[in-house]
Amino acid sequence: MSSLIVIVEDEKDILELMEYHLAKEGFETIGFLTTKHVQEVLEEEHVDLILMDRNLPGAEGSEFVESLRKKGIHTPVIFVSAKHKDEDIEQGFERGGDDYITKPFSMKELVLRVKAMLRRTKKLSSEGNLTYRDIVLNLAARVVTIEGENIELTKLEFDLLHALIVNQNVVLDRDYLLEHVWGGEEVFQDRTVNVAINRLKEKIDPDKTKEYIKTVRGVGYTLC
Secondary structure, three states, X not given: OOOEEEEEOOOHHHXXXXXXXXXXXXXXXXXXXXXXXXXXXXXXXXXXXXXXOOXXXXXXXXXXXXXXXXXXXXXXXXXXEOOOOHHHHHHHHHOOOOEEEEOOOOHHHHHHHHHHHHXXXXXXXXXXXXXXXXXXXXXXXOEEEEOOEEEOOOHHHHHHHHHHHHOOOOOEEHHHHHHHOOXXXXXXXXXXXXXXXXXXHHHHOOOOOOOOEEEEOOOEEEEO
16 A cells, blocks of 8 residues: 655645656655645545645644644654755754755655655554553554553653653663654753653653652663
8 A cells, every 4th residue: 555645835846746756656645735725634534744845825834733743643744845944944843843855855865755754654653552561552543541541641751651661671861862752952951851751650650659660860760
């Protein structure tokens, strides 16, 4: 079954060129010149990837992606944009992007980036469920249940719990977590990790009876 890619690009010539090259590689595409009907398609179809311009009529692309993330839509996004300054790229990632290609770009690079992104996301989906004691992480749906009950976690909290369970016999230091969960952004401090861990503990063990996560003073965190 081929992957379905939504492309949002306000320049018709570029949109058609992107659709042509991706179709040649066997991908299905749905193209839009604005963000107007994108959310409806994401809710109705199984979309594997979004290629999103930023300078769009009616809505700035990264702001639109940020609004999708807040609504719980986590379809991977590659920004394809003429906004190329470091702060533009950082902003794209901060607002929910998974990769960033600056214009002008070659179609070969676009296809390679698309394939790499789909490999990464499909690998995560194919891993199925991850379990630790009575916690079950459904990686495809990004849903956490404890004793069969859904636990509402943010994307960050989910990724944090995922990192702890995958490395359950290892003490993870703050630098490791900043690199692998937060993406290595220097603006984040150790305090950020402490706050996020405490918030995660509160959500998965509100009665403080199960003690899933242990703090190893001066080193980091591990599962009990």
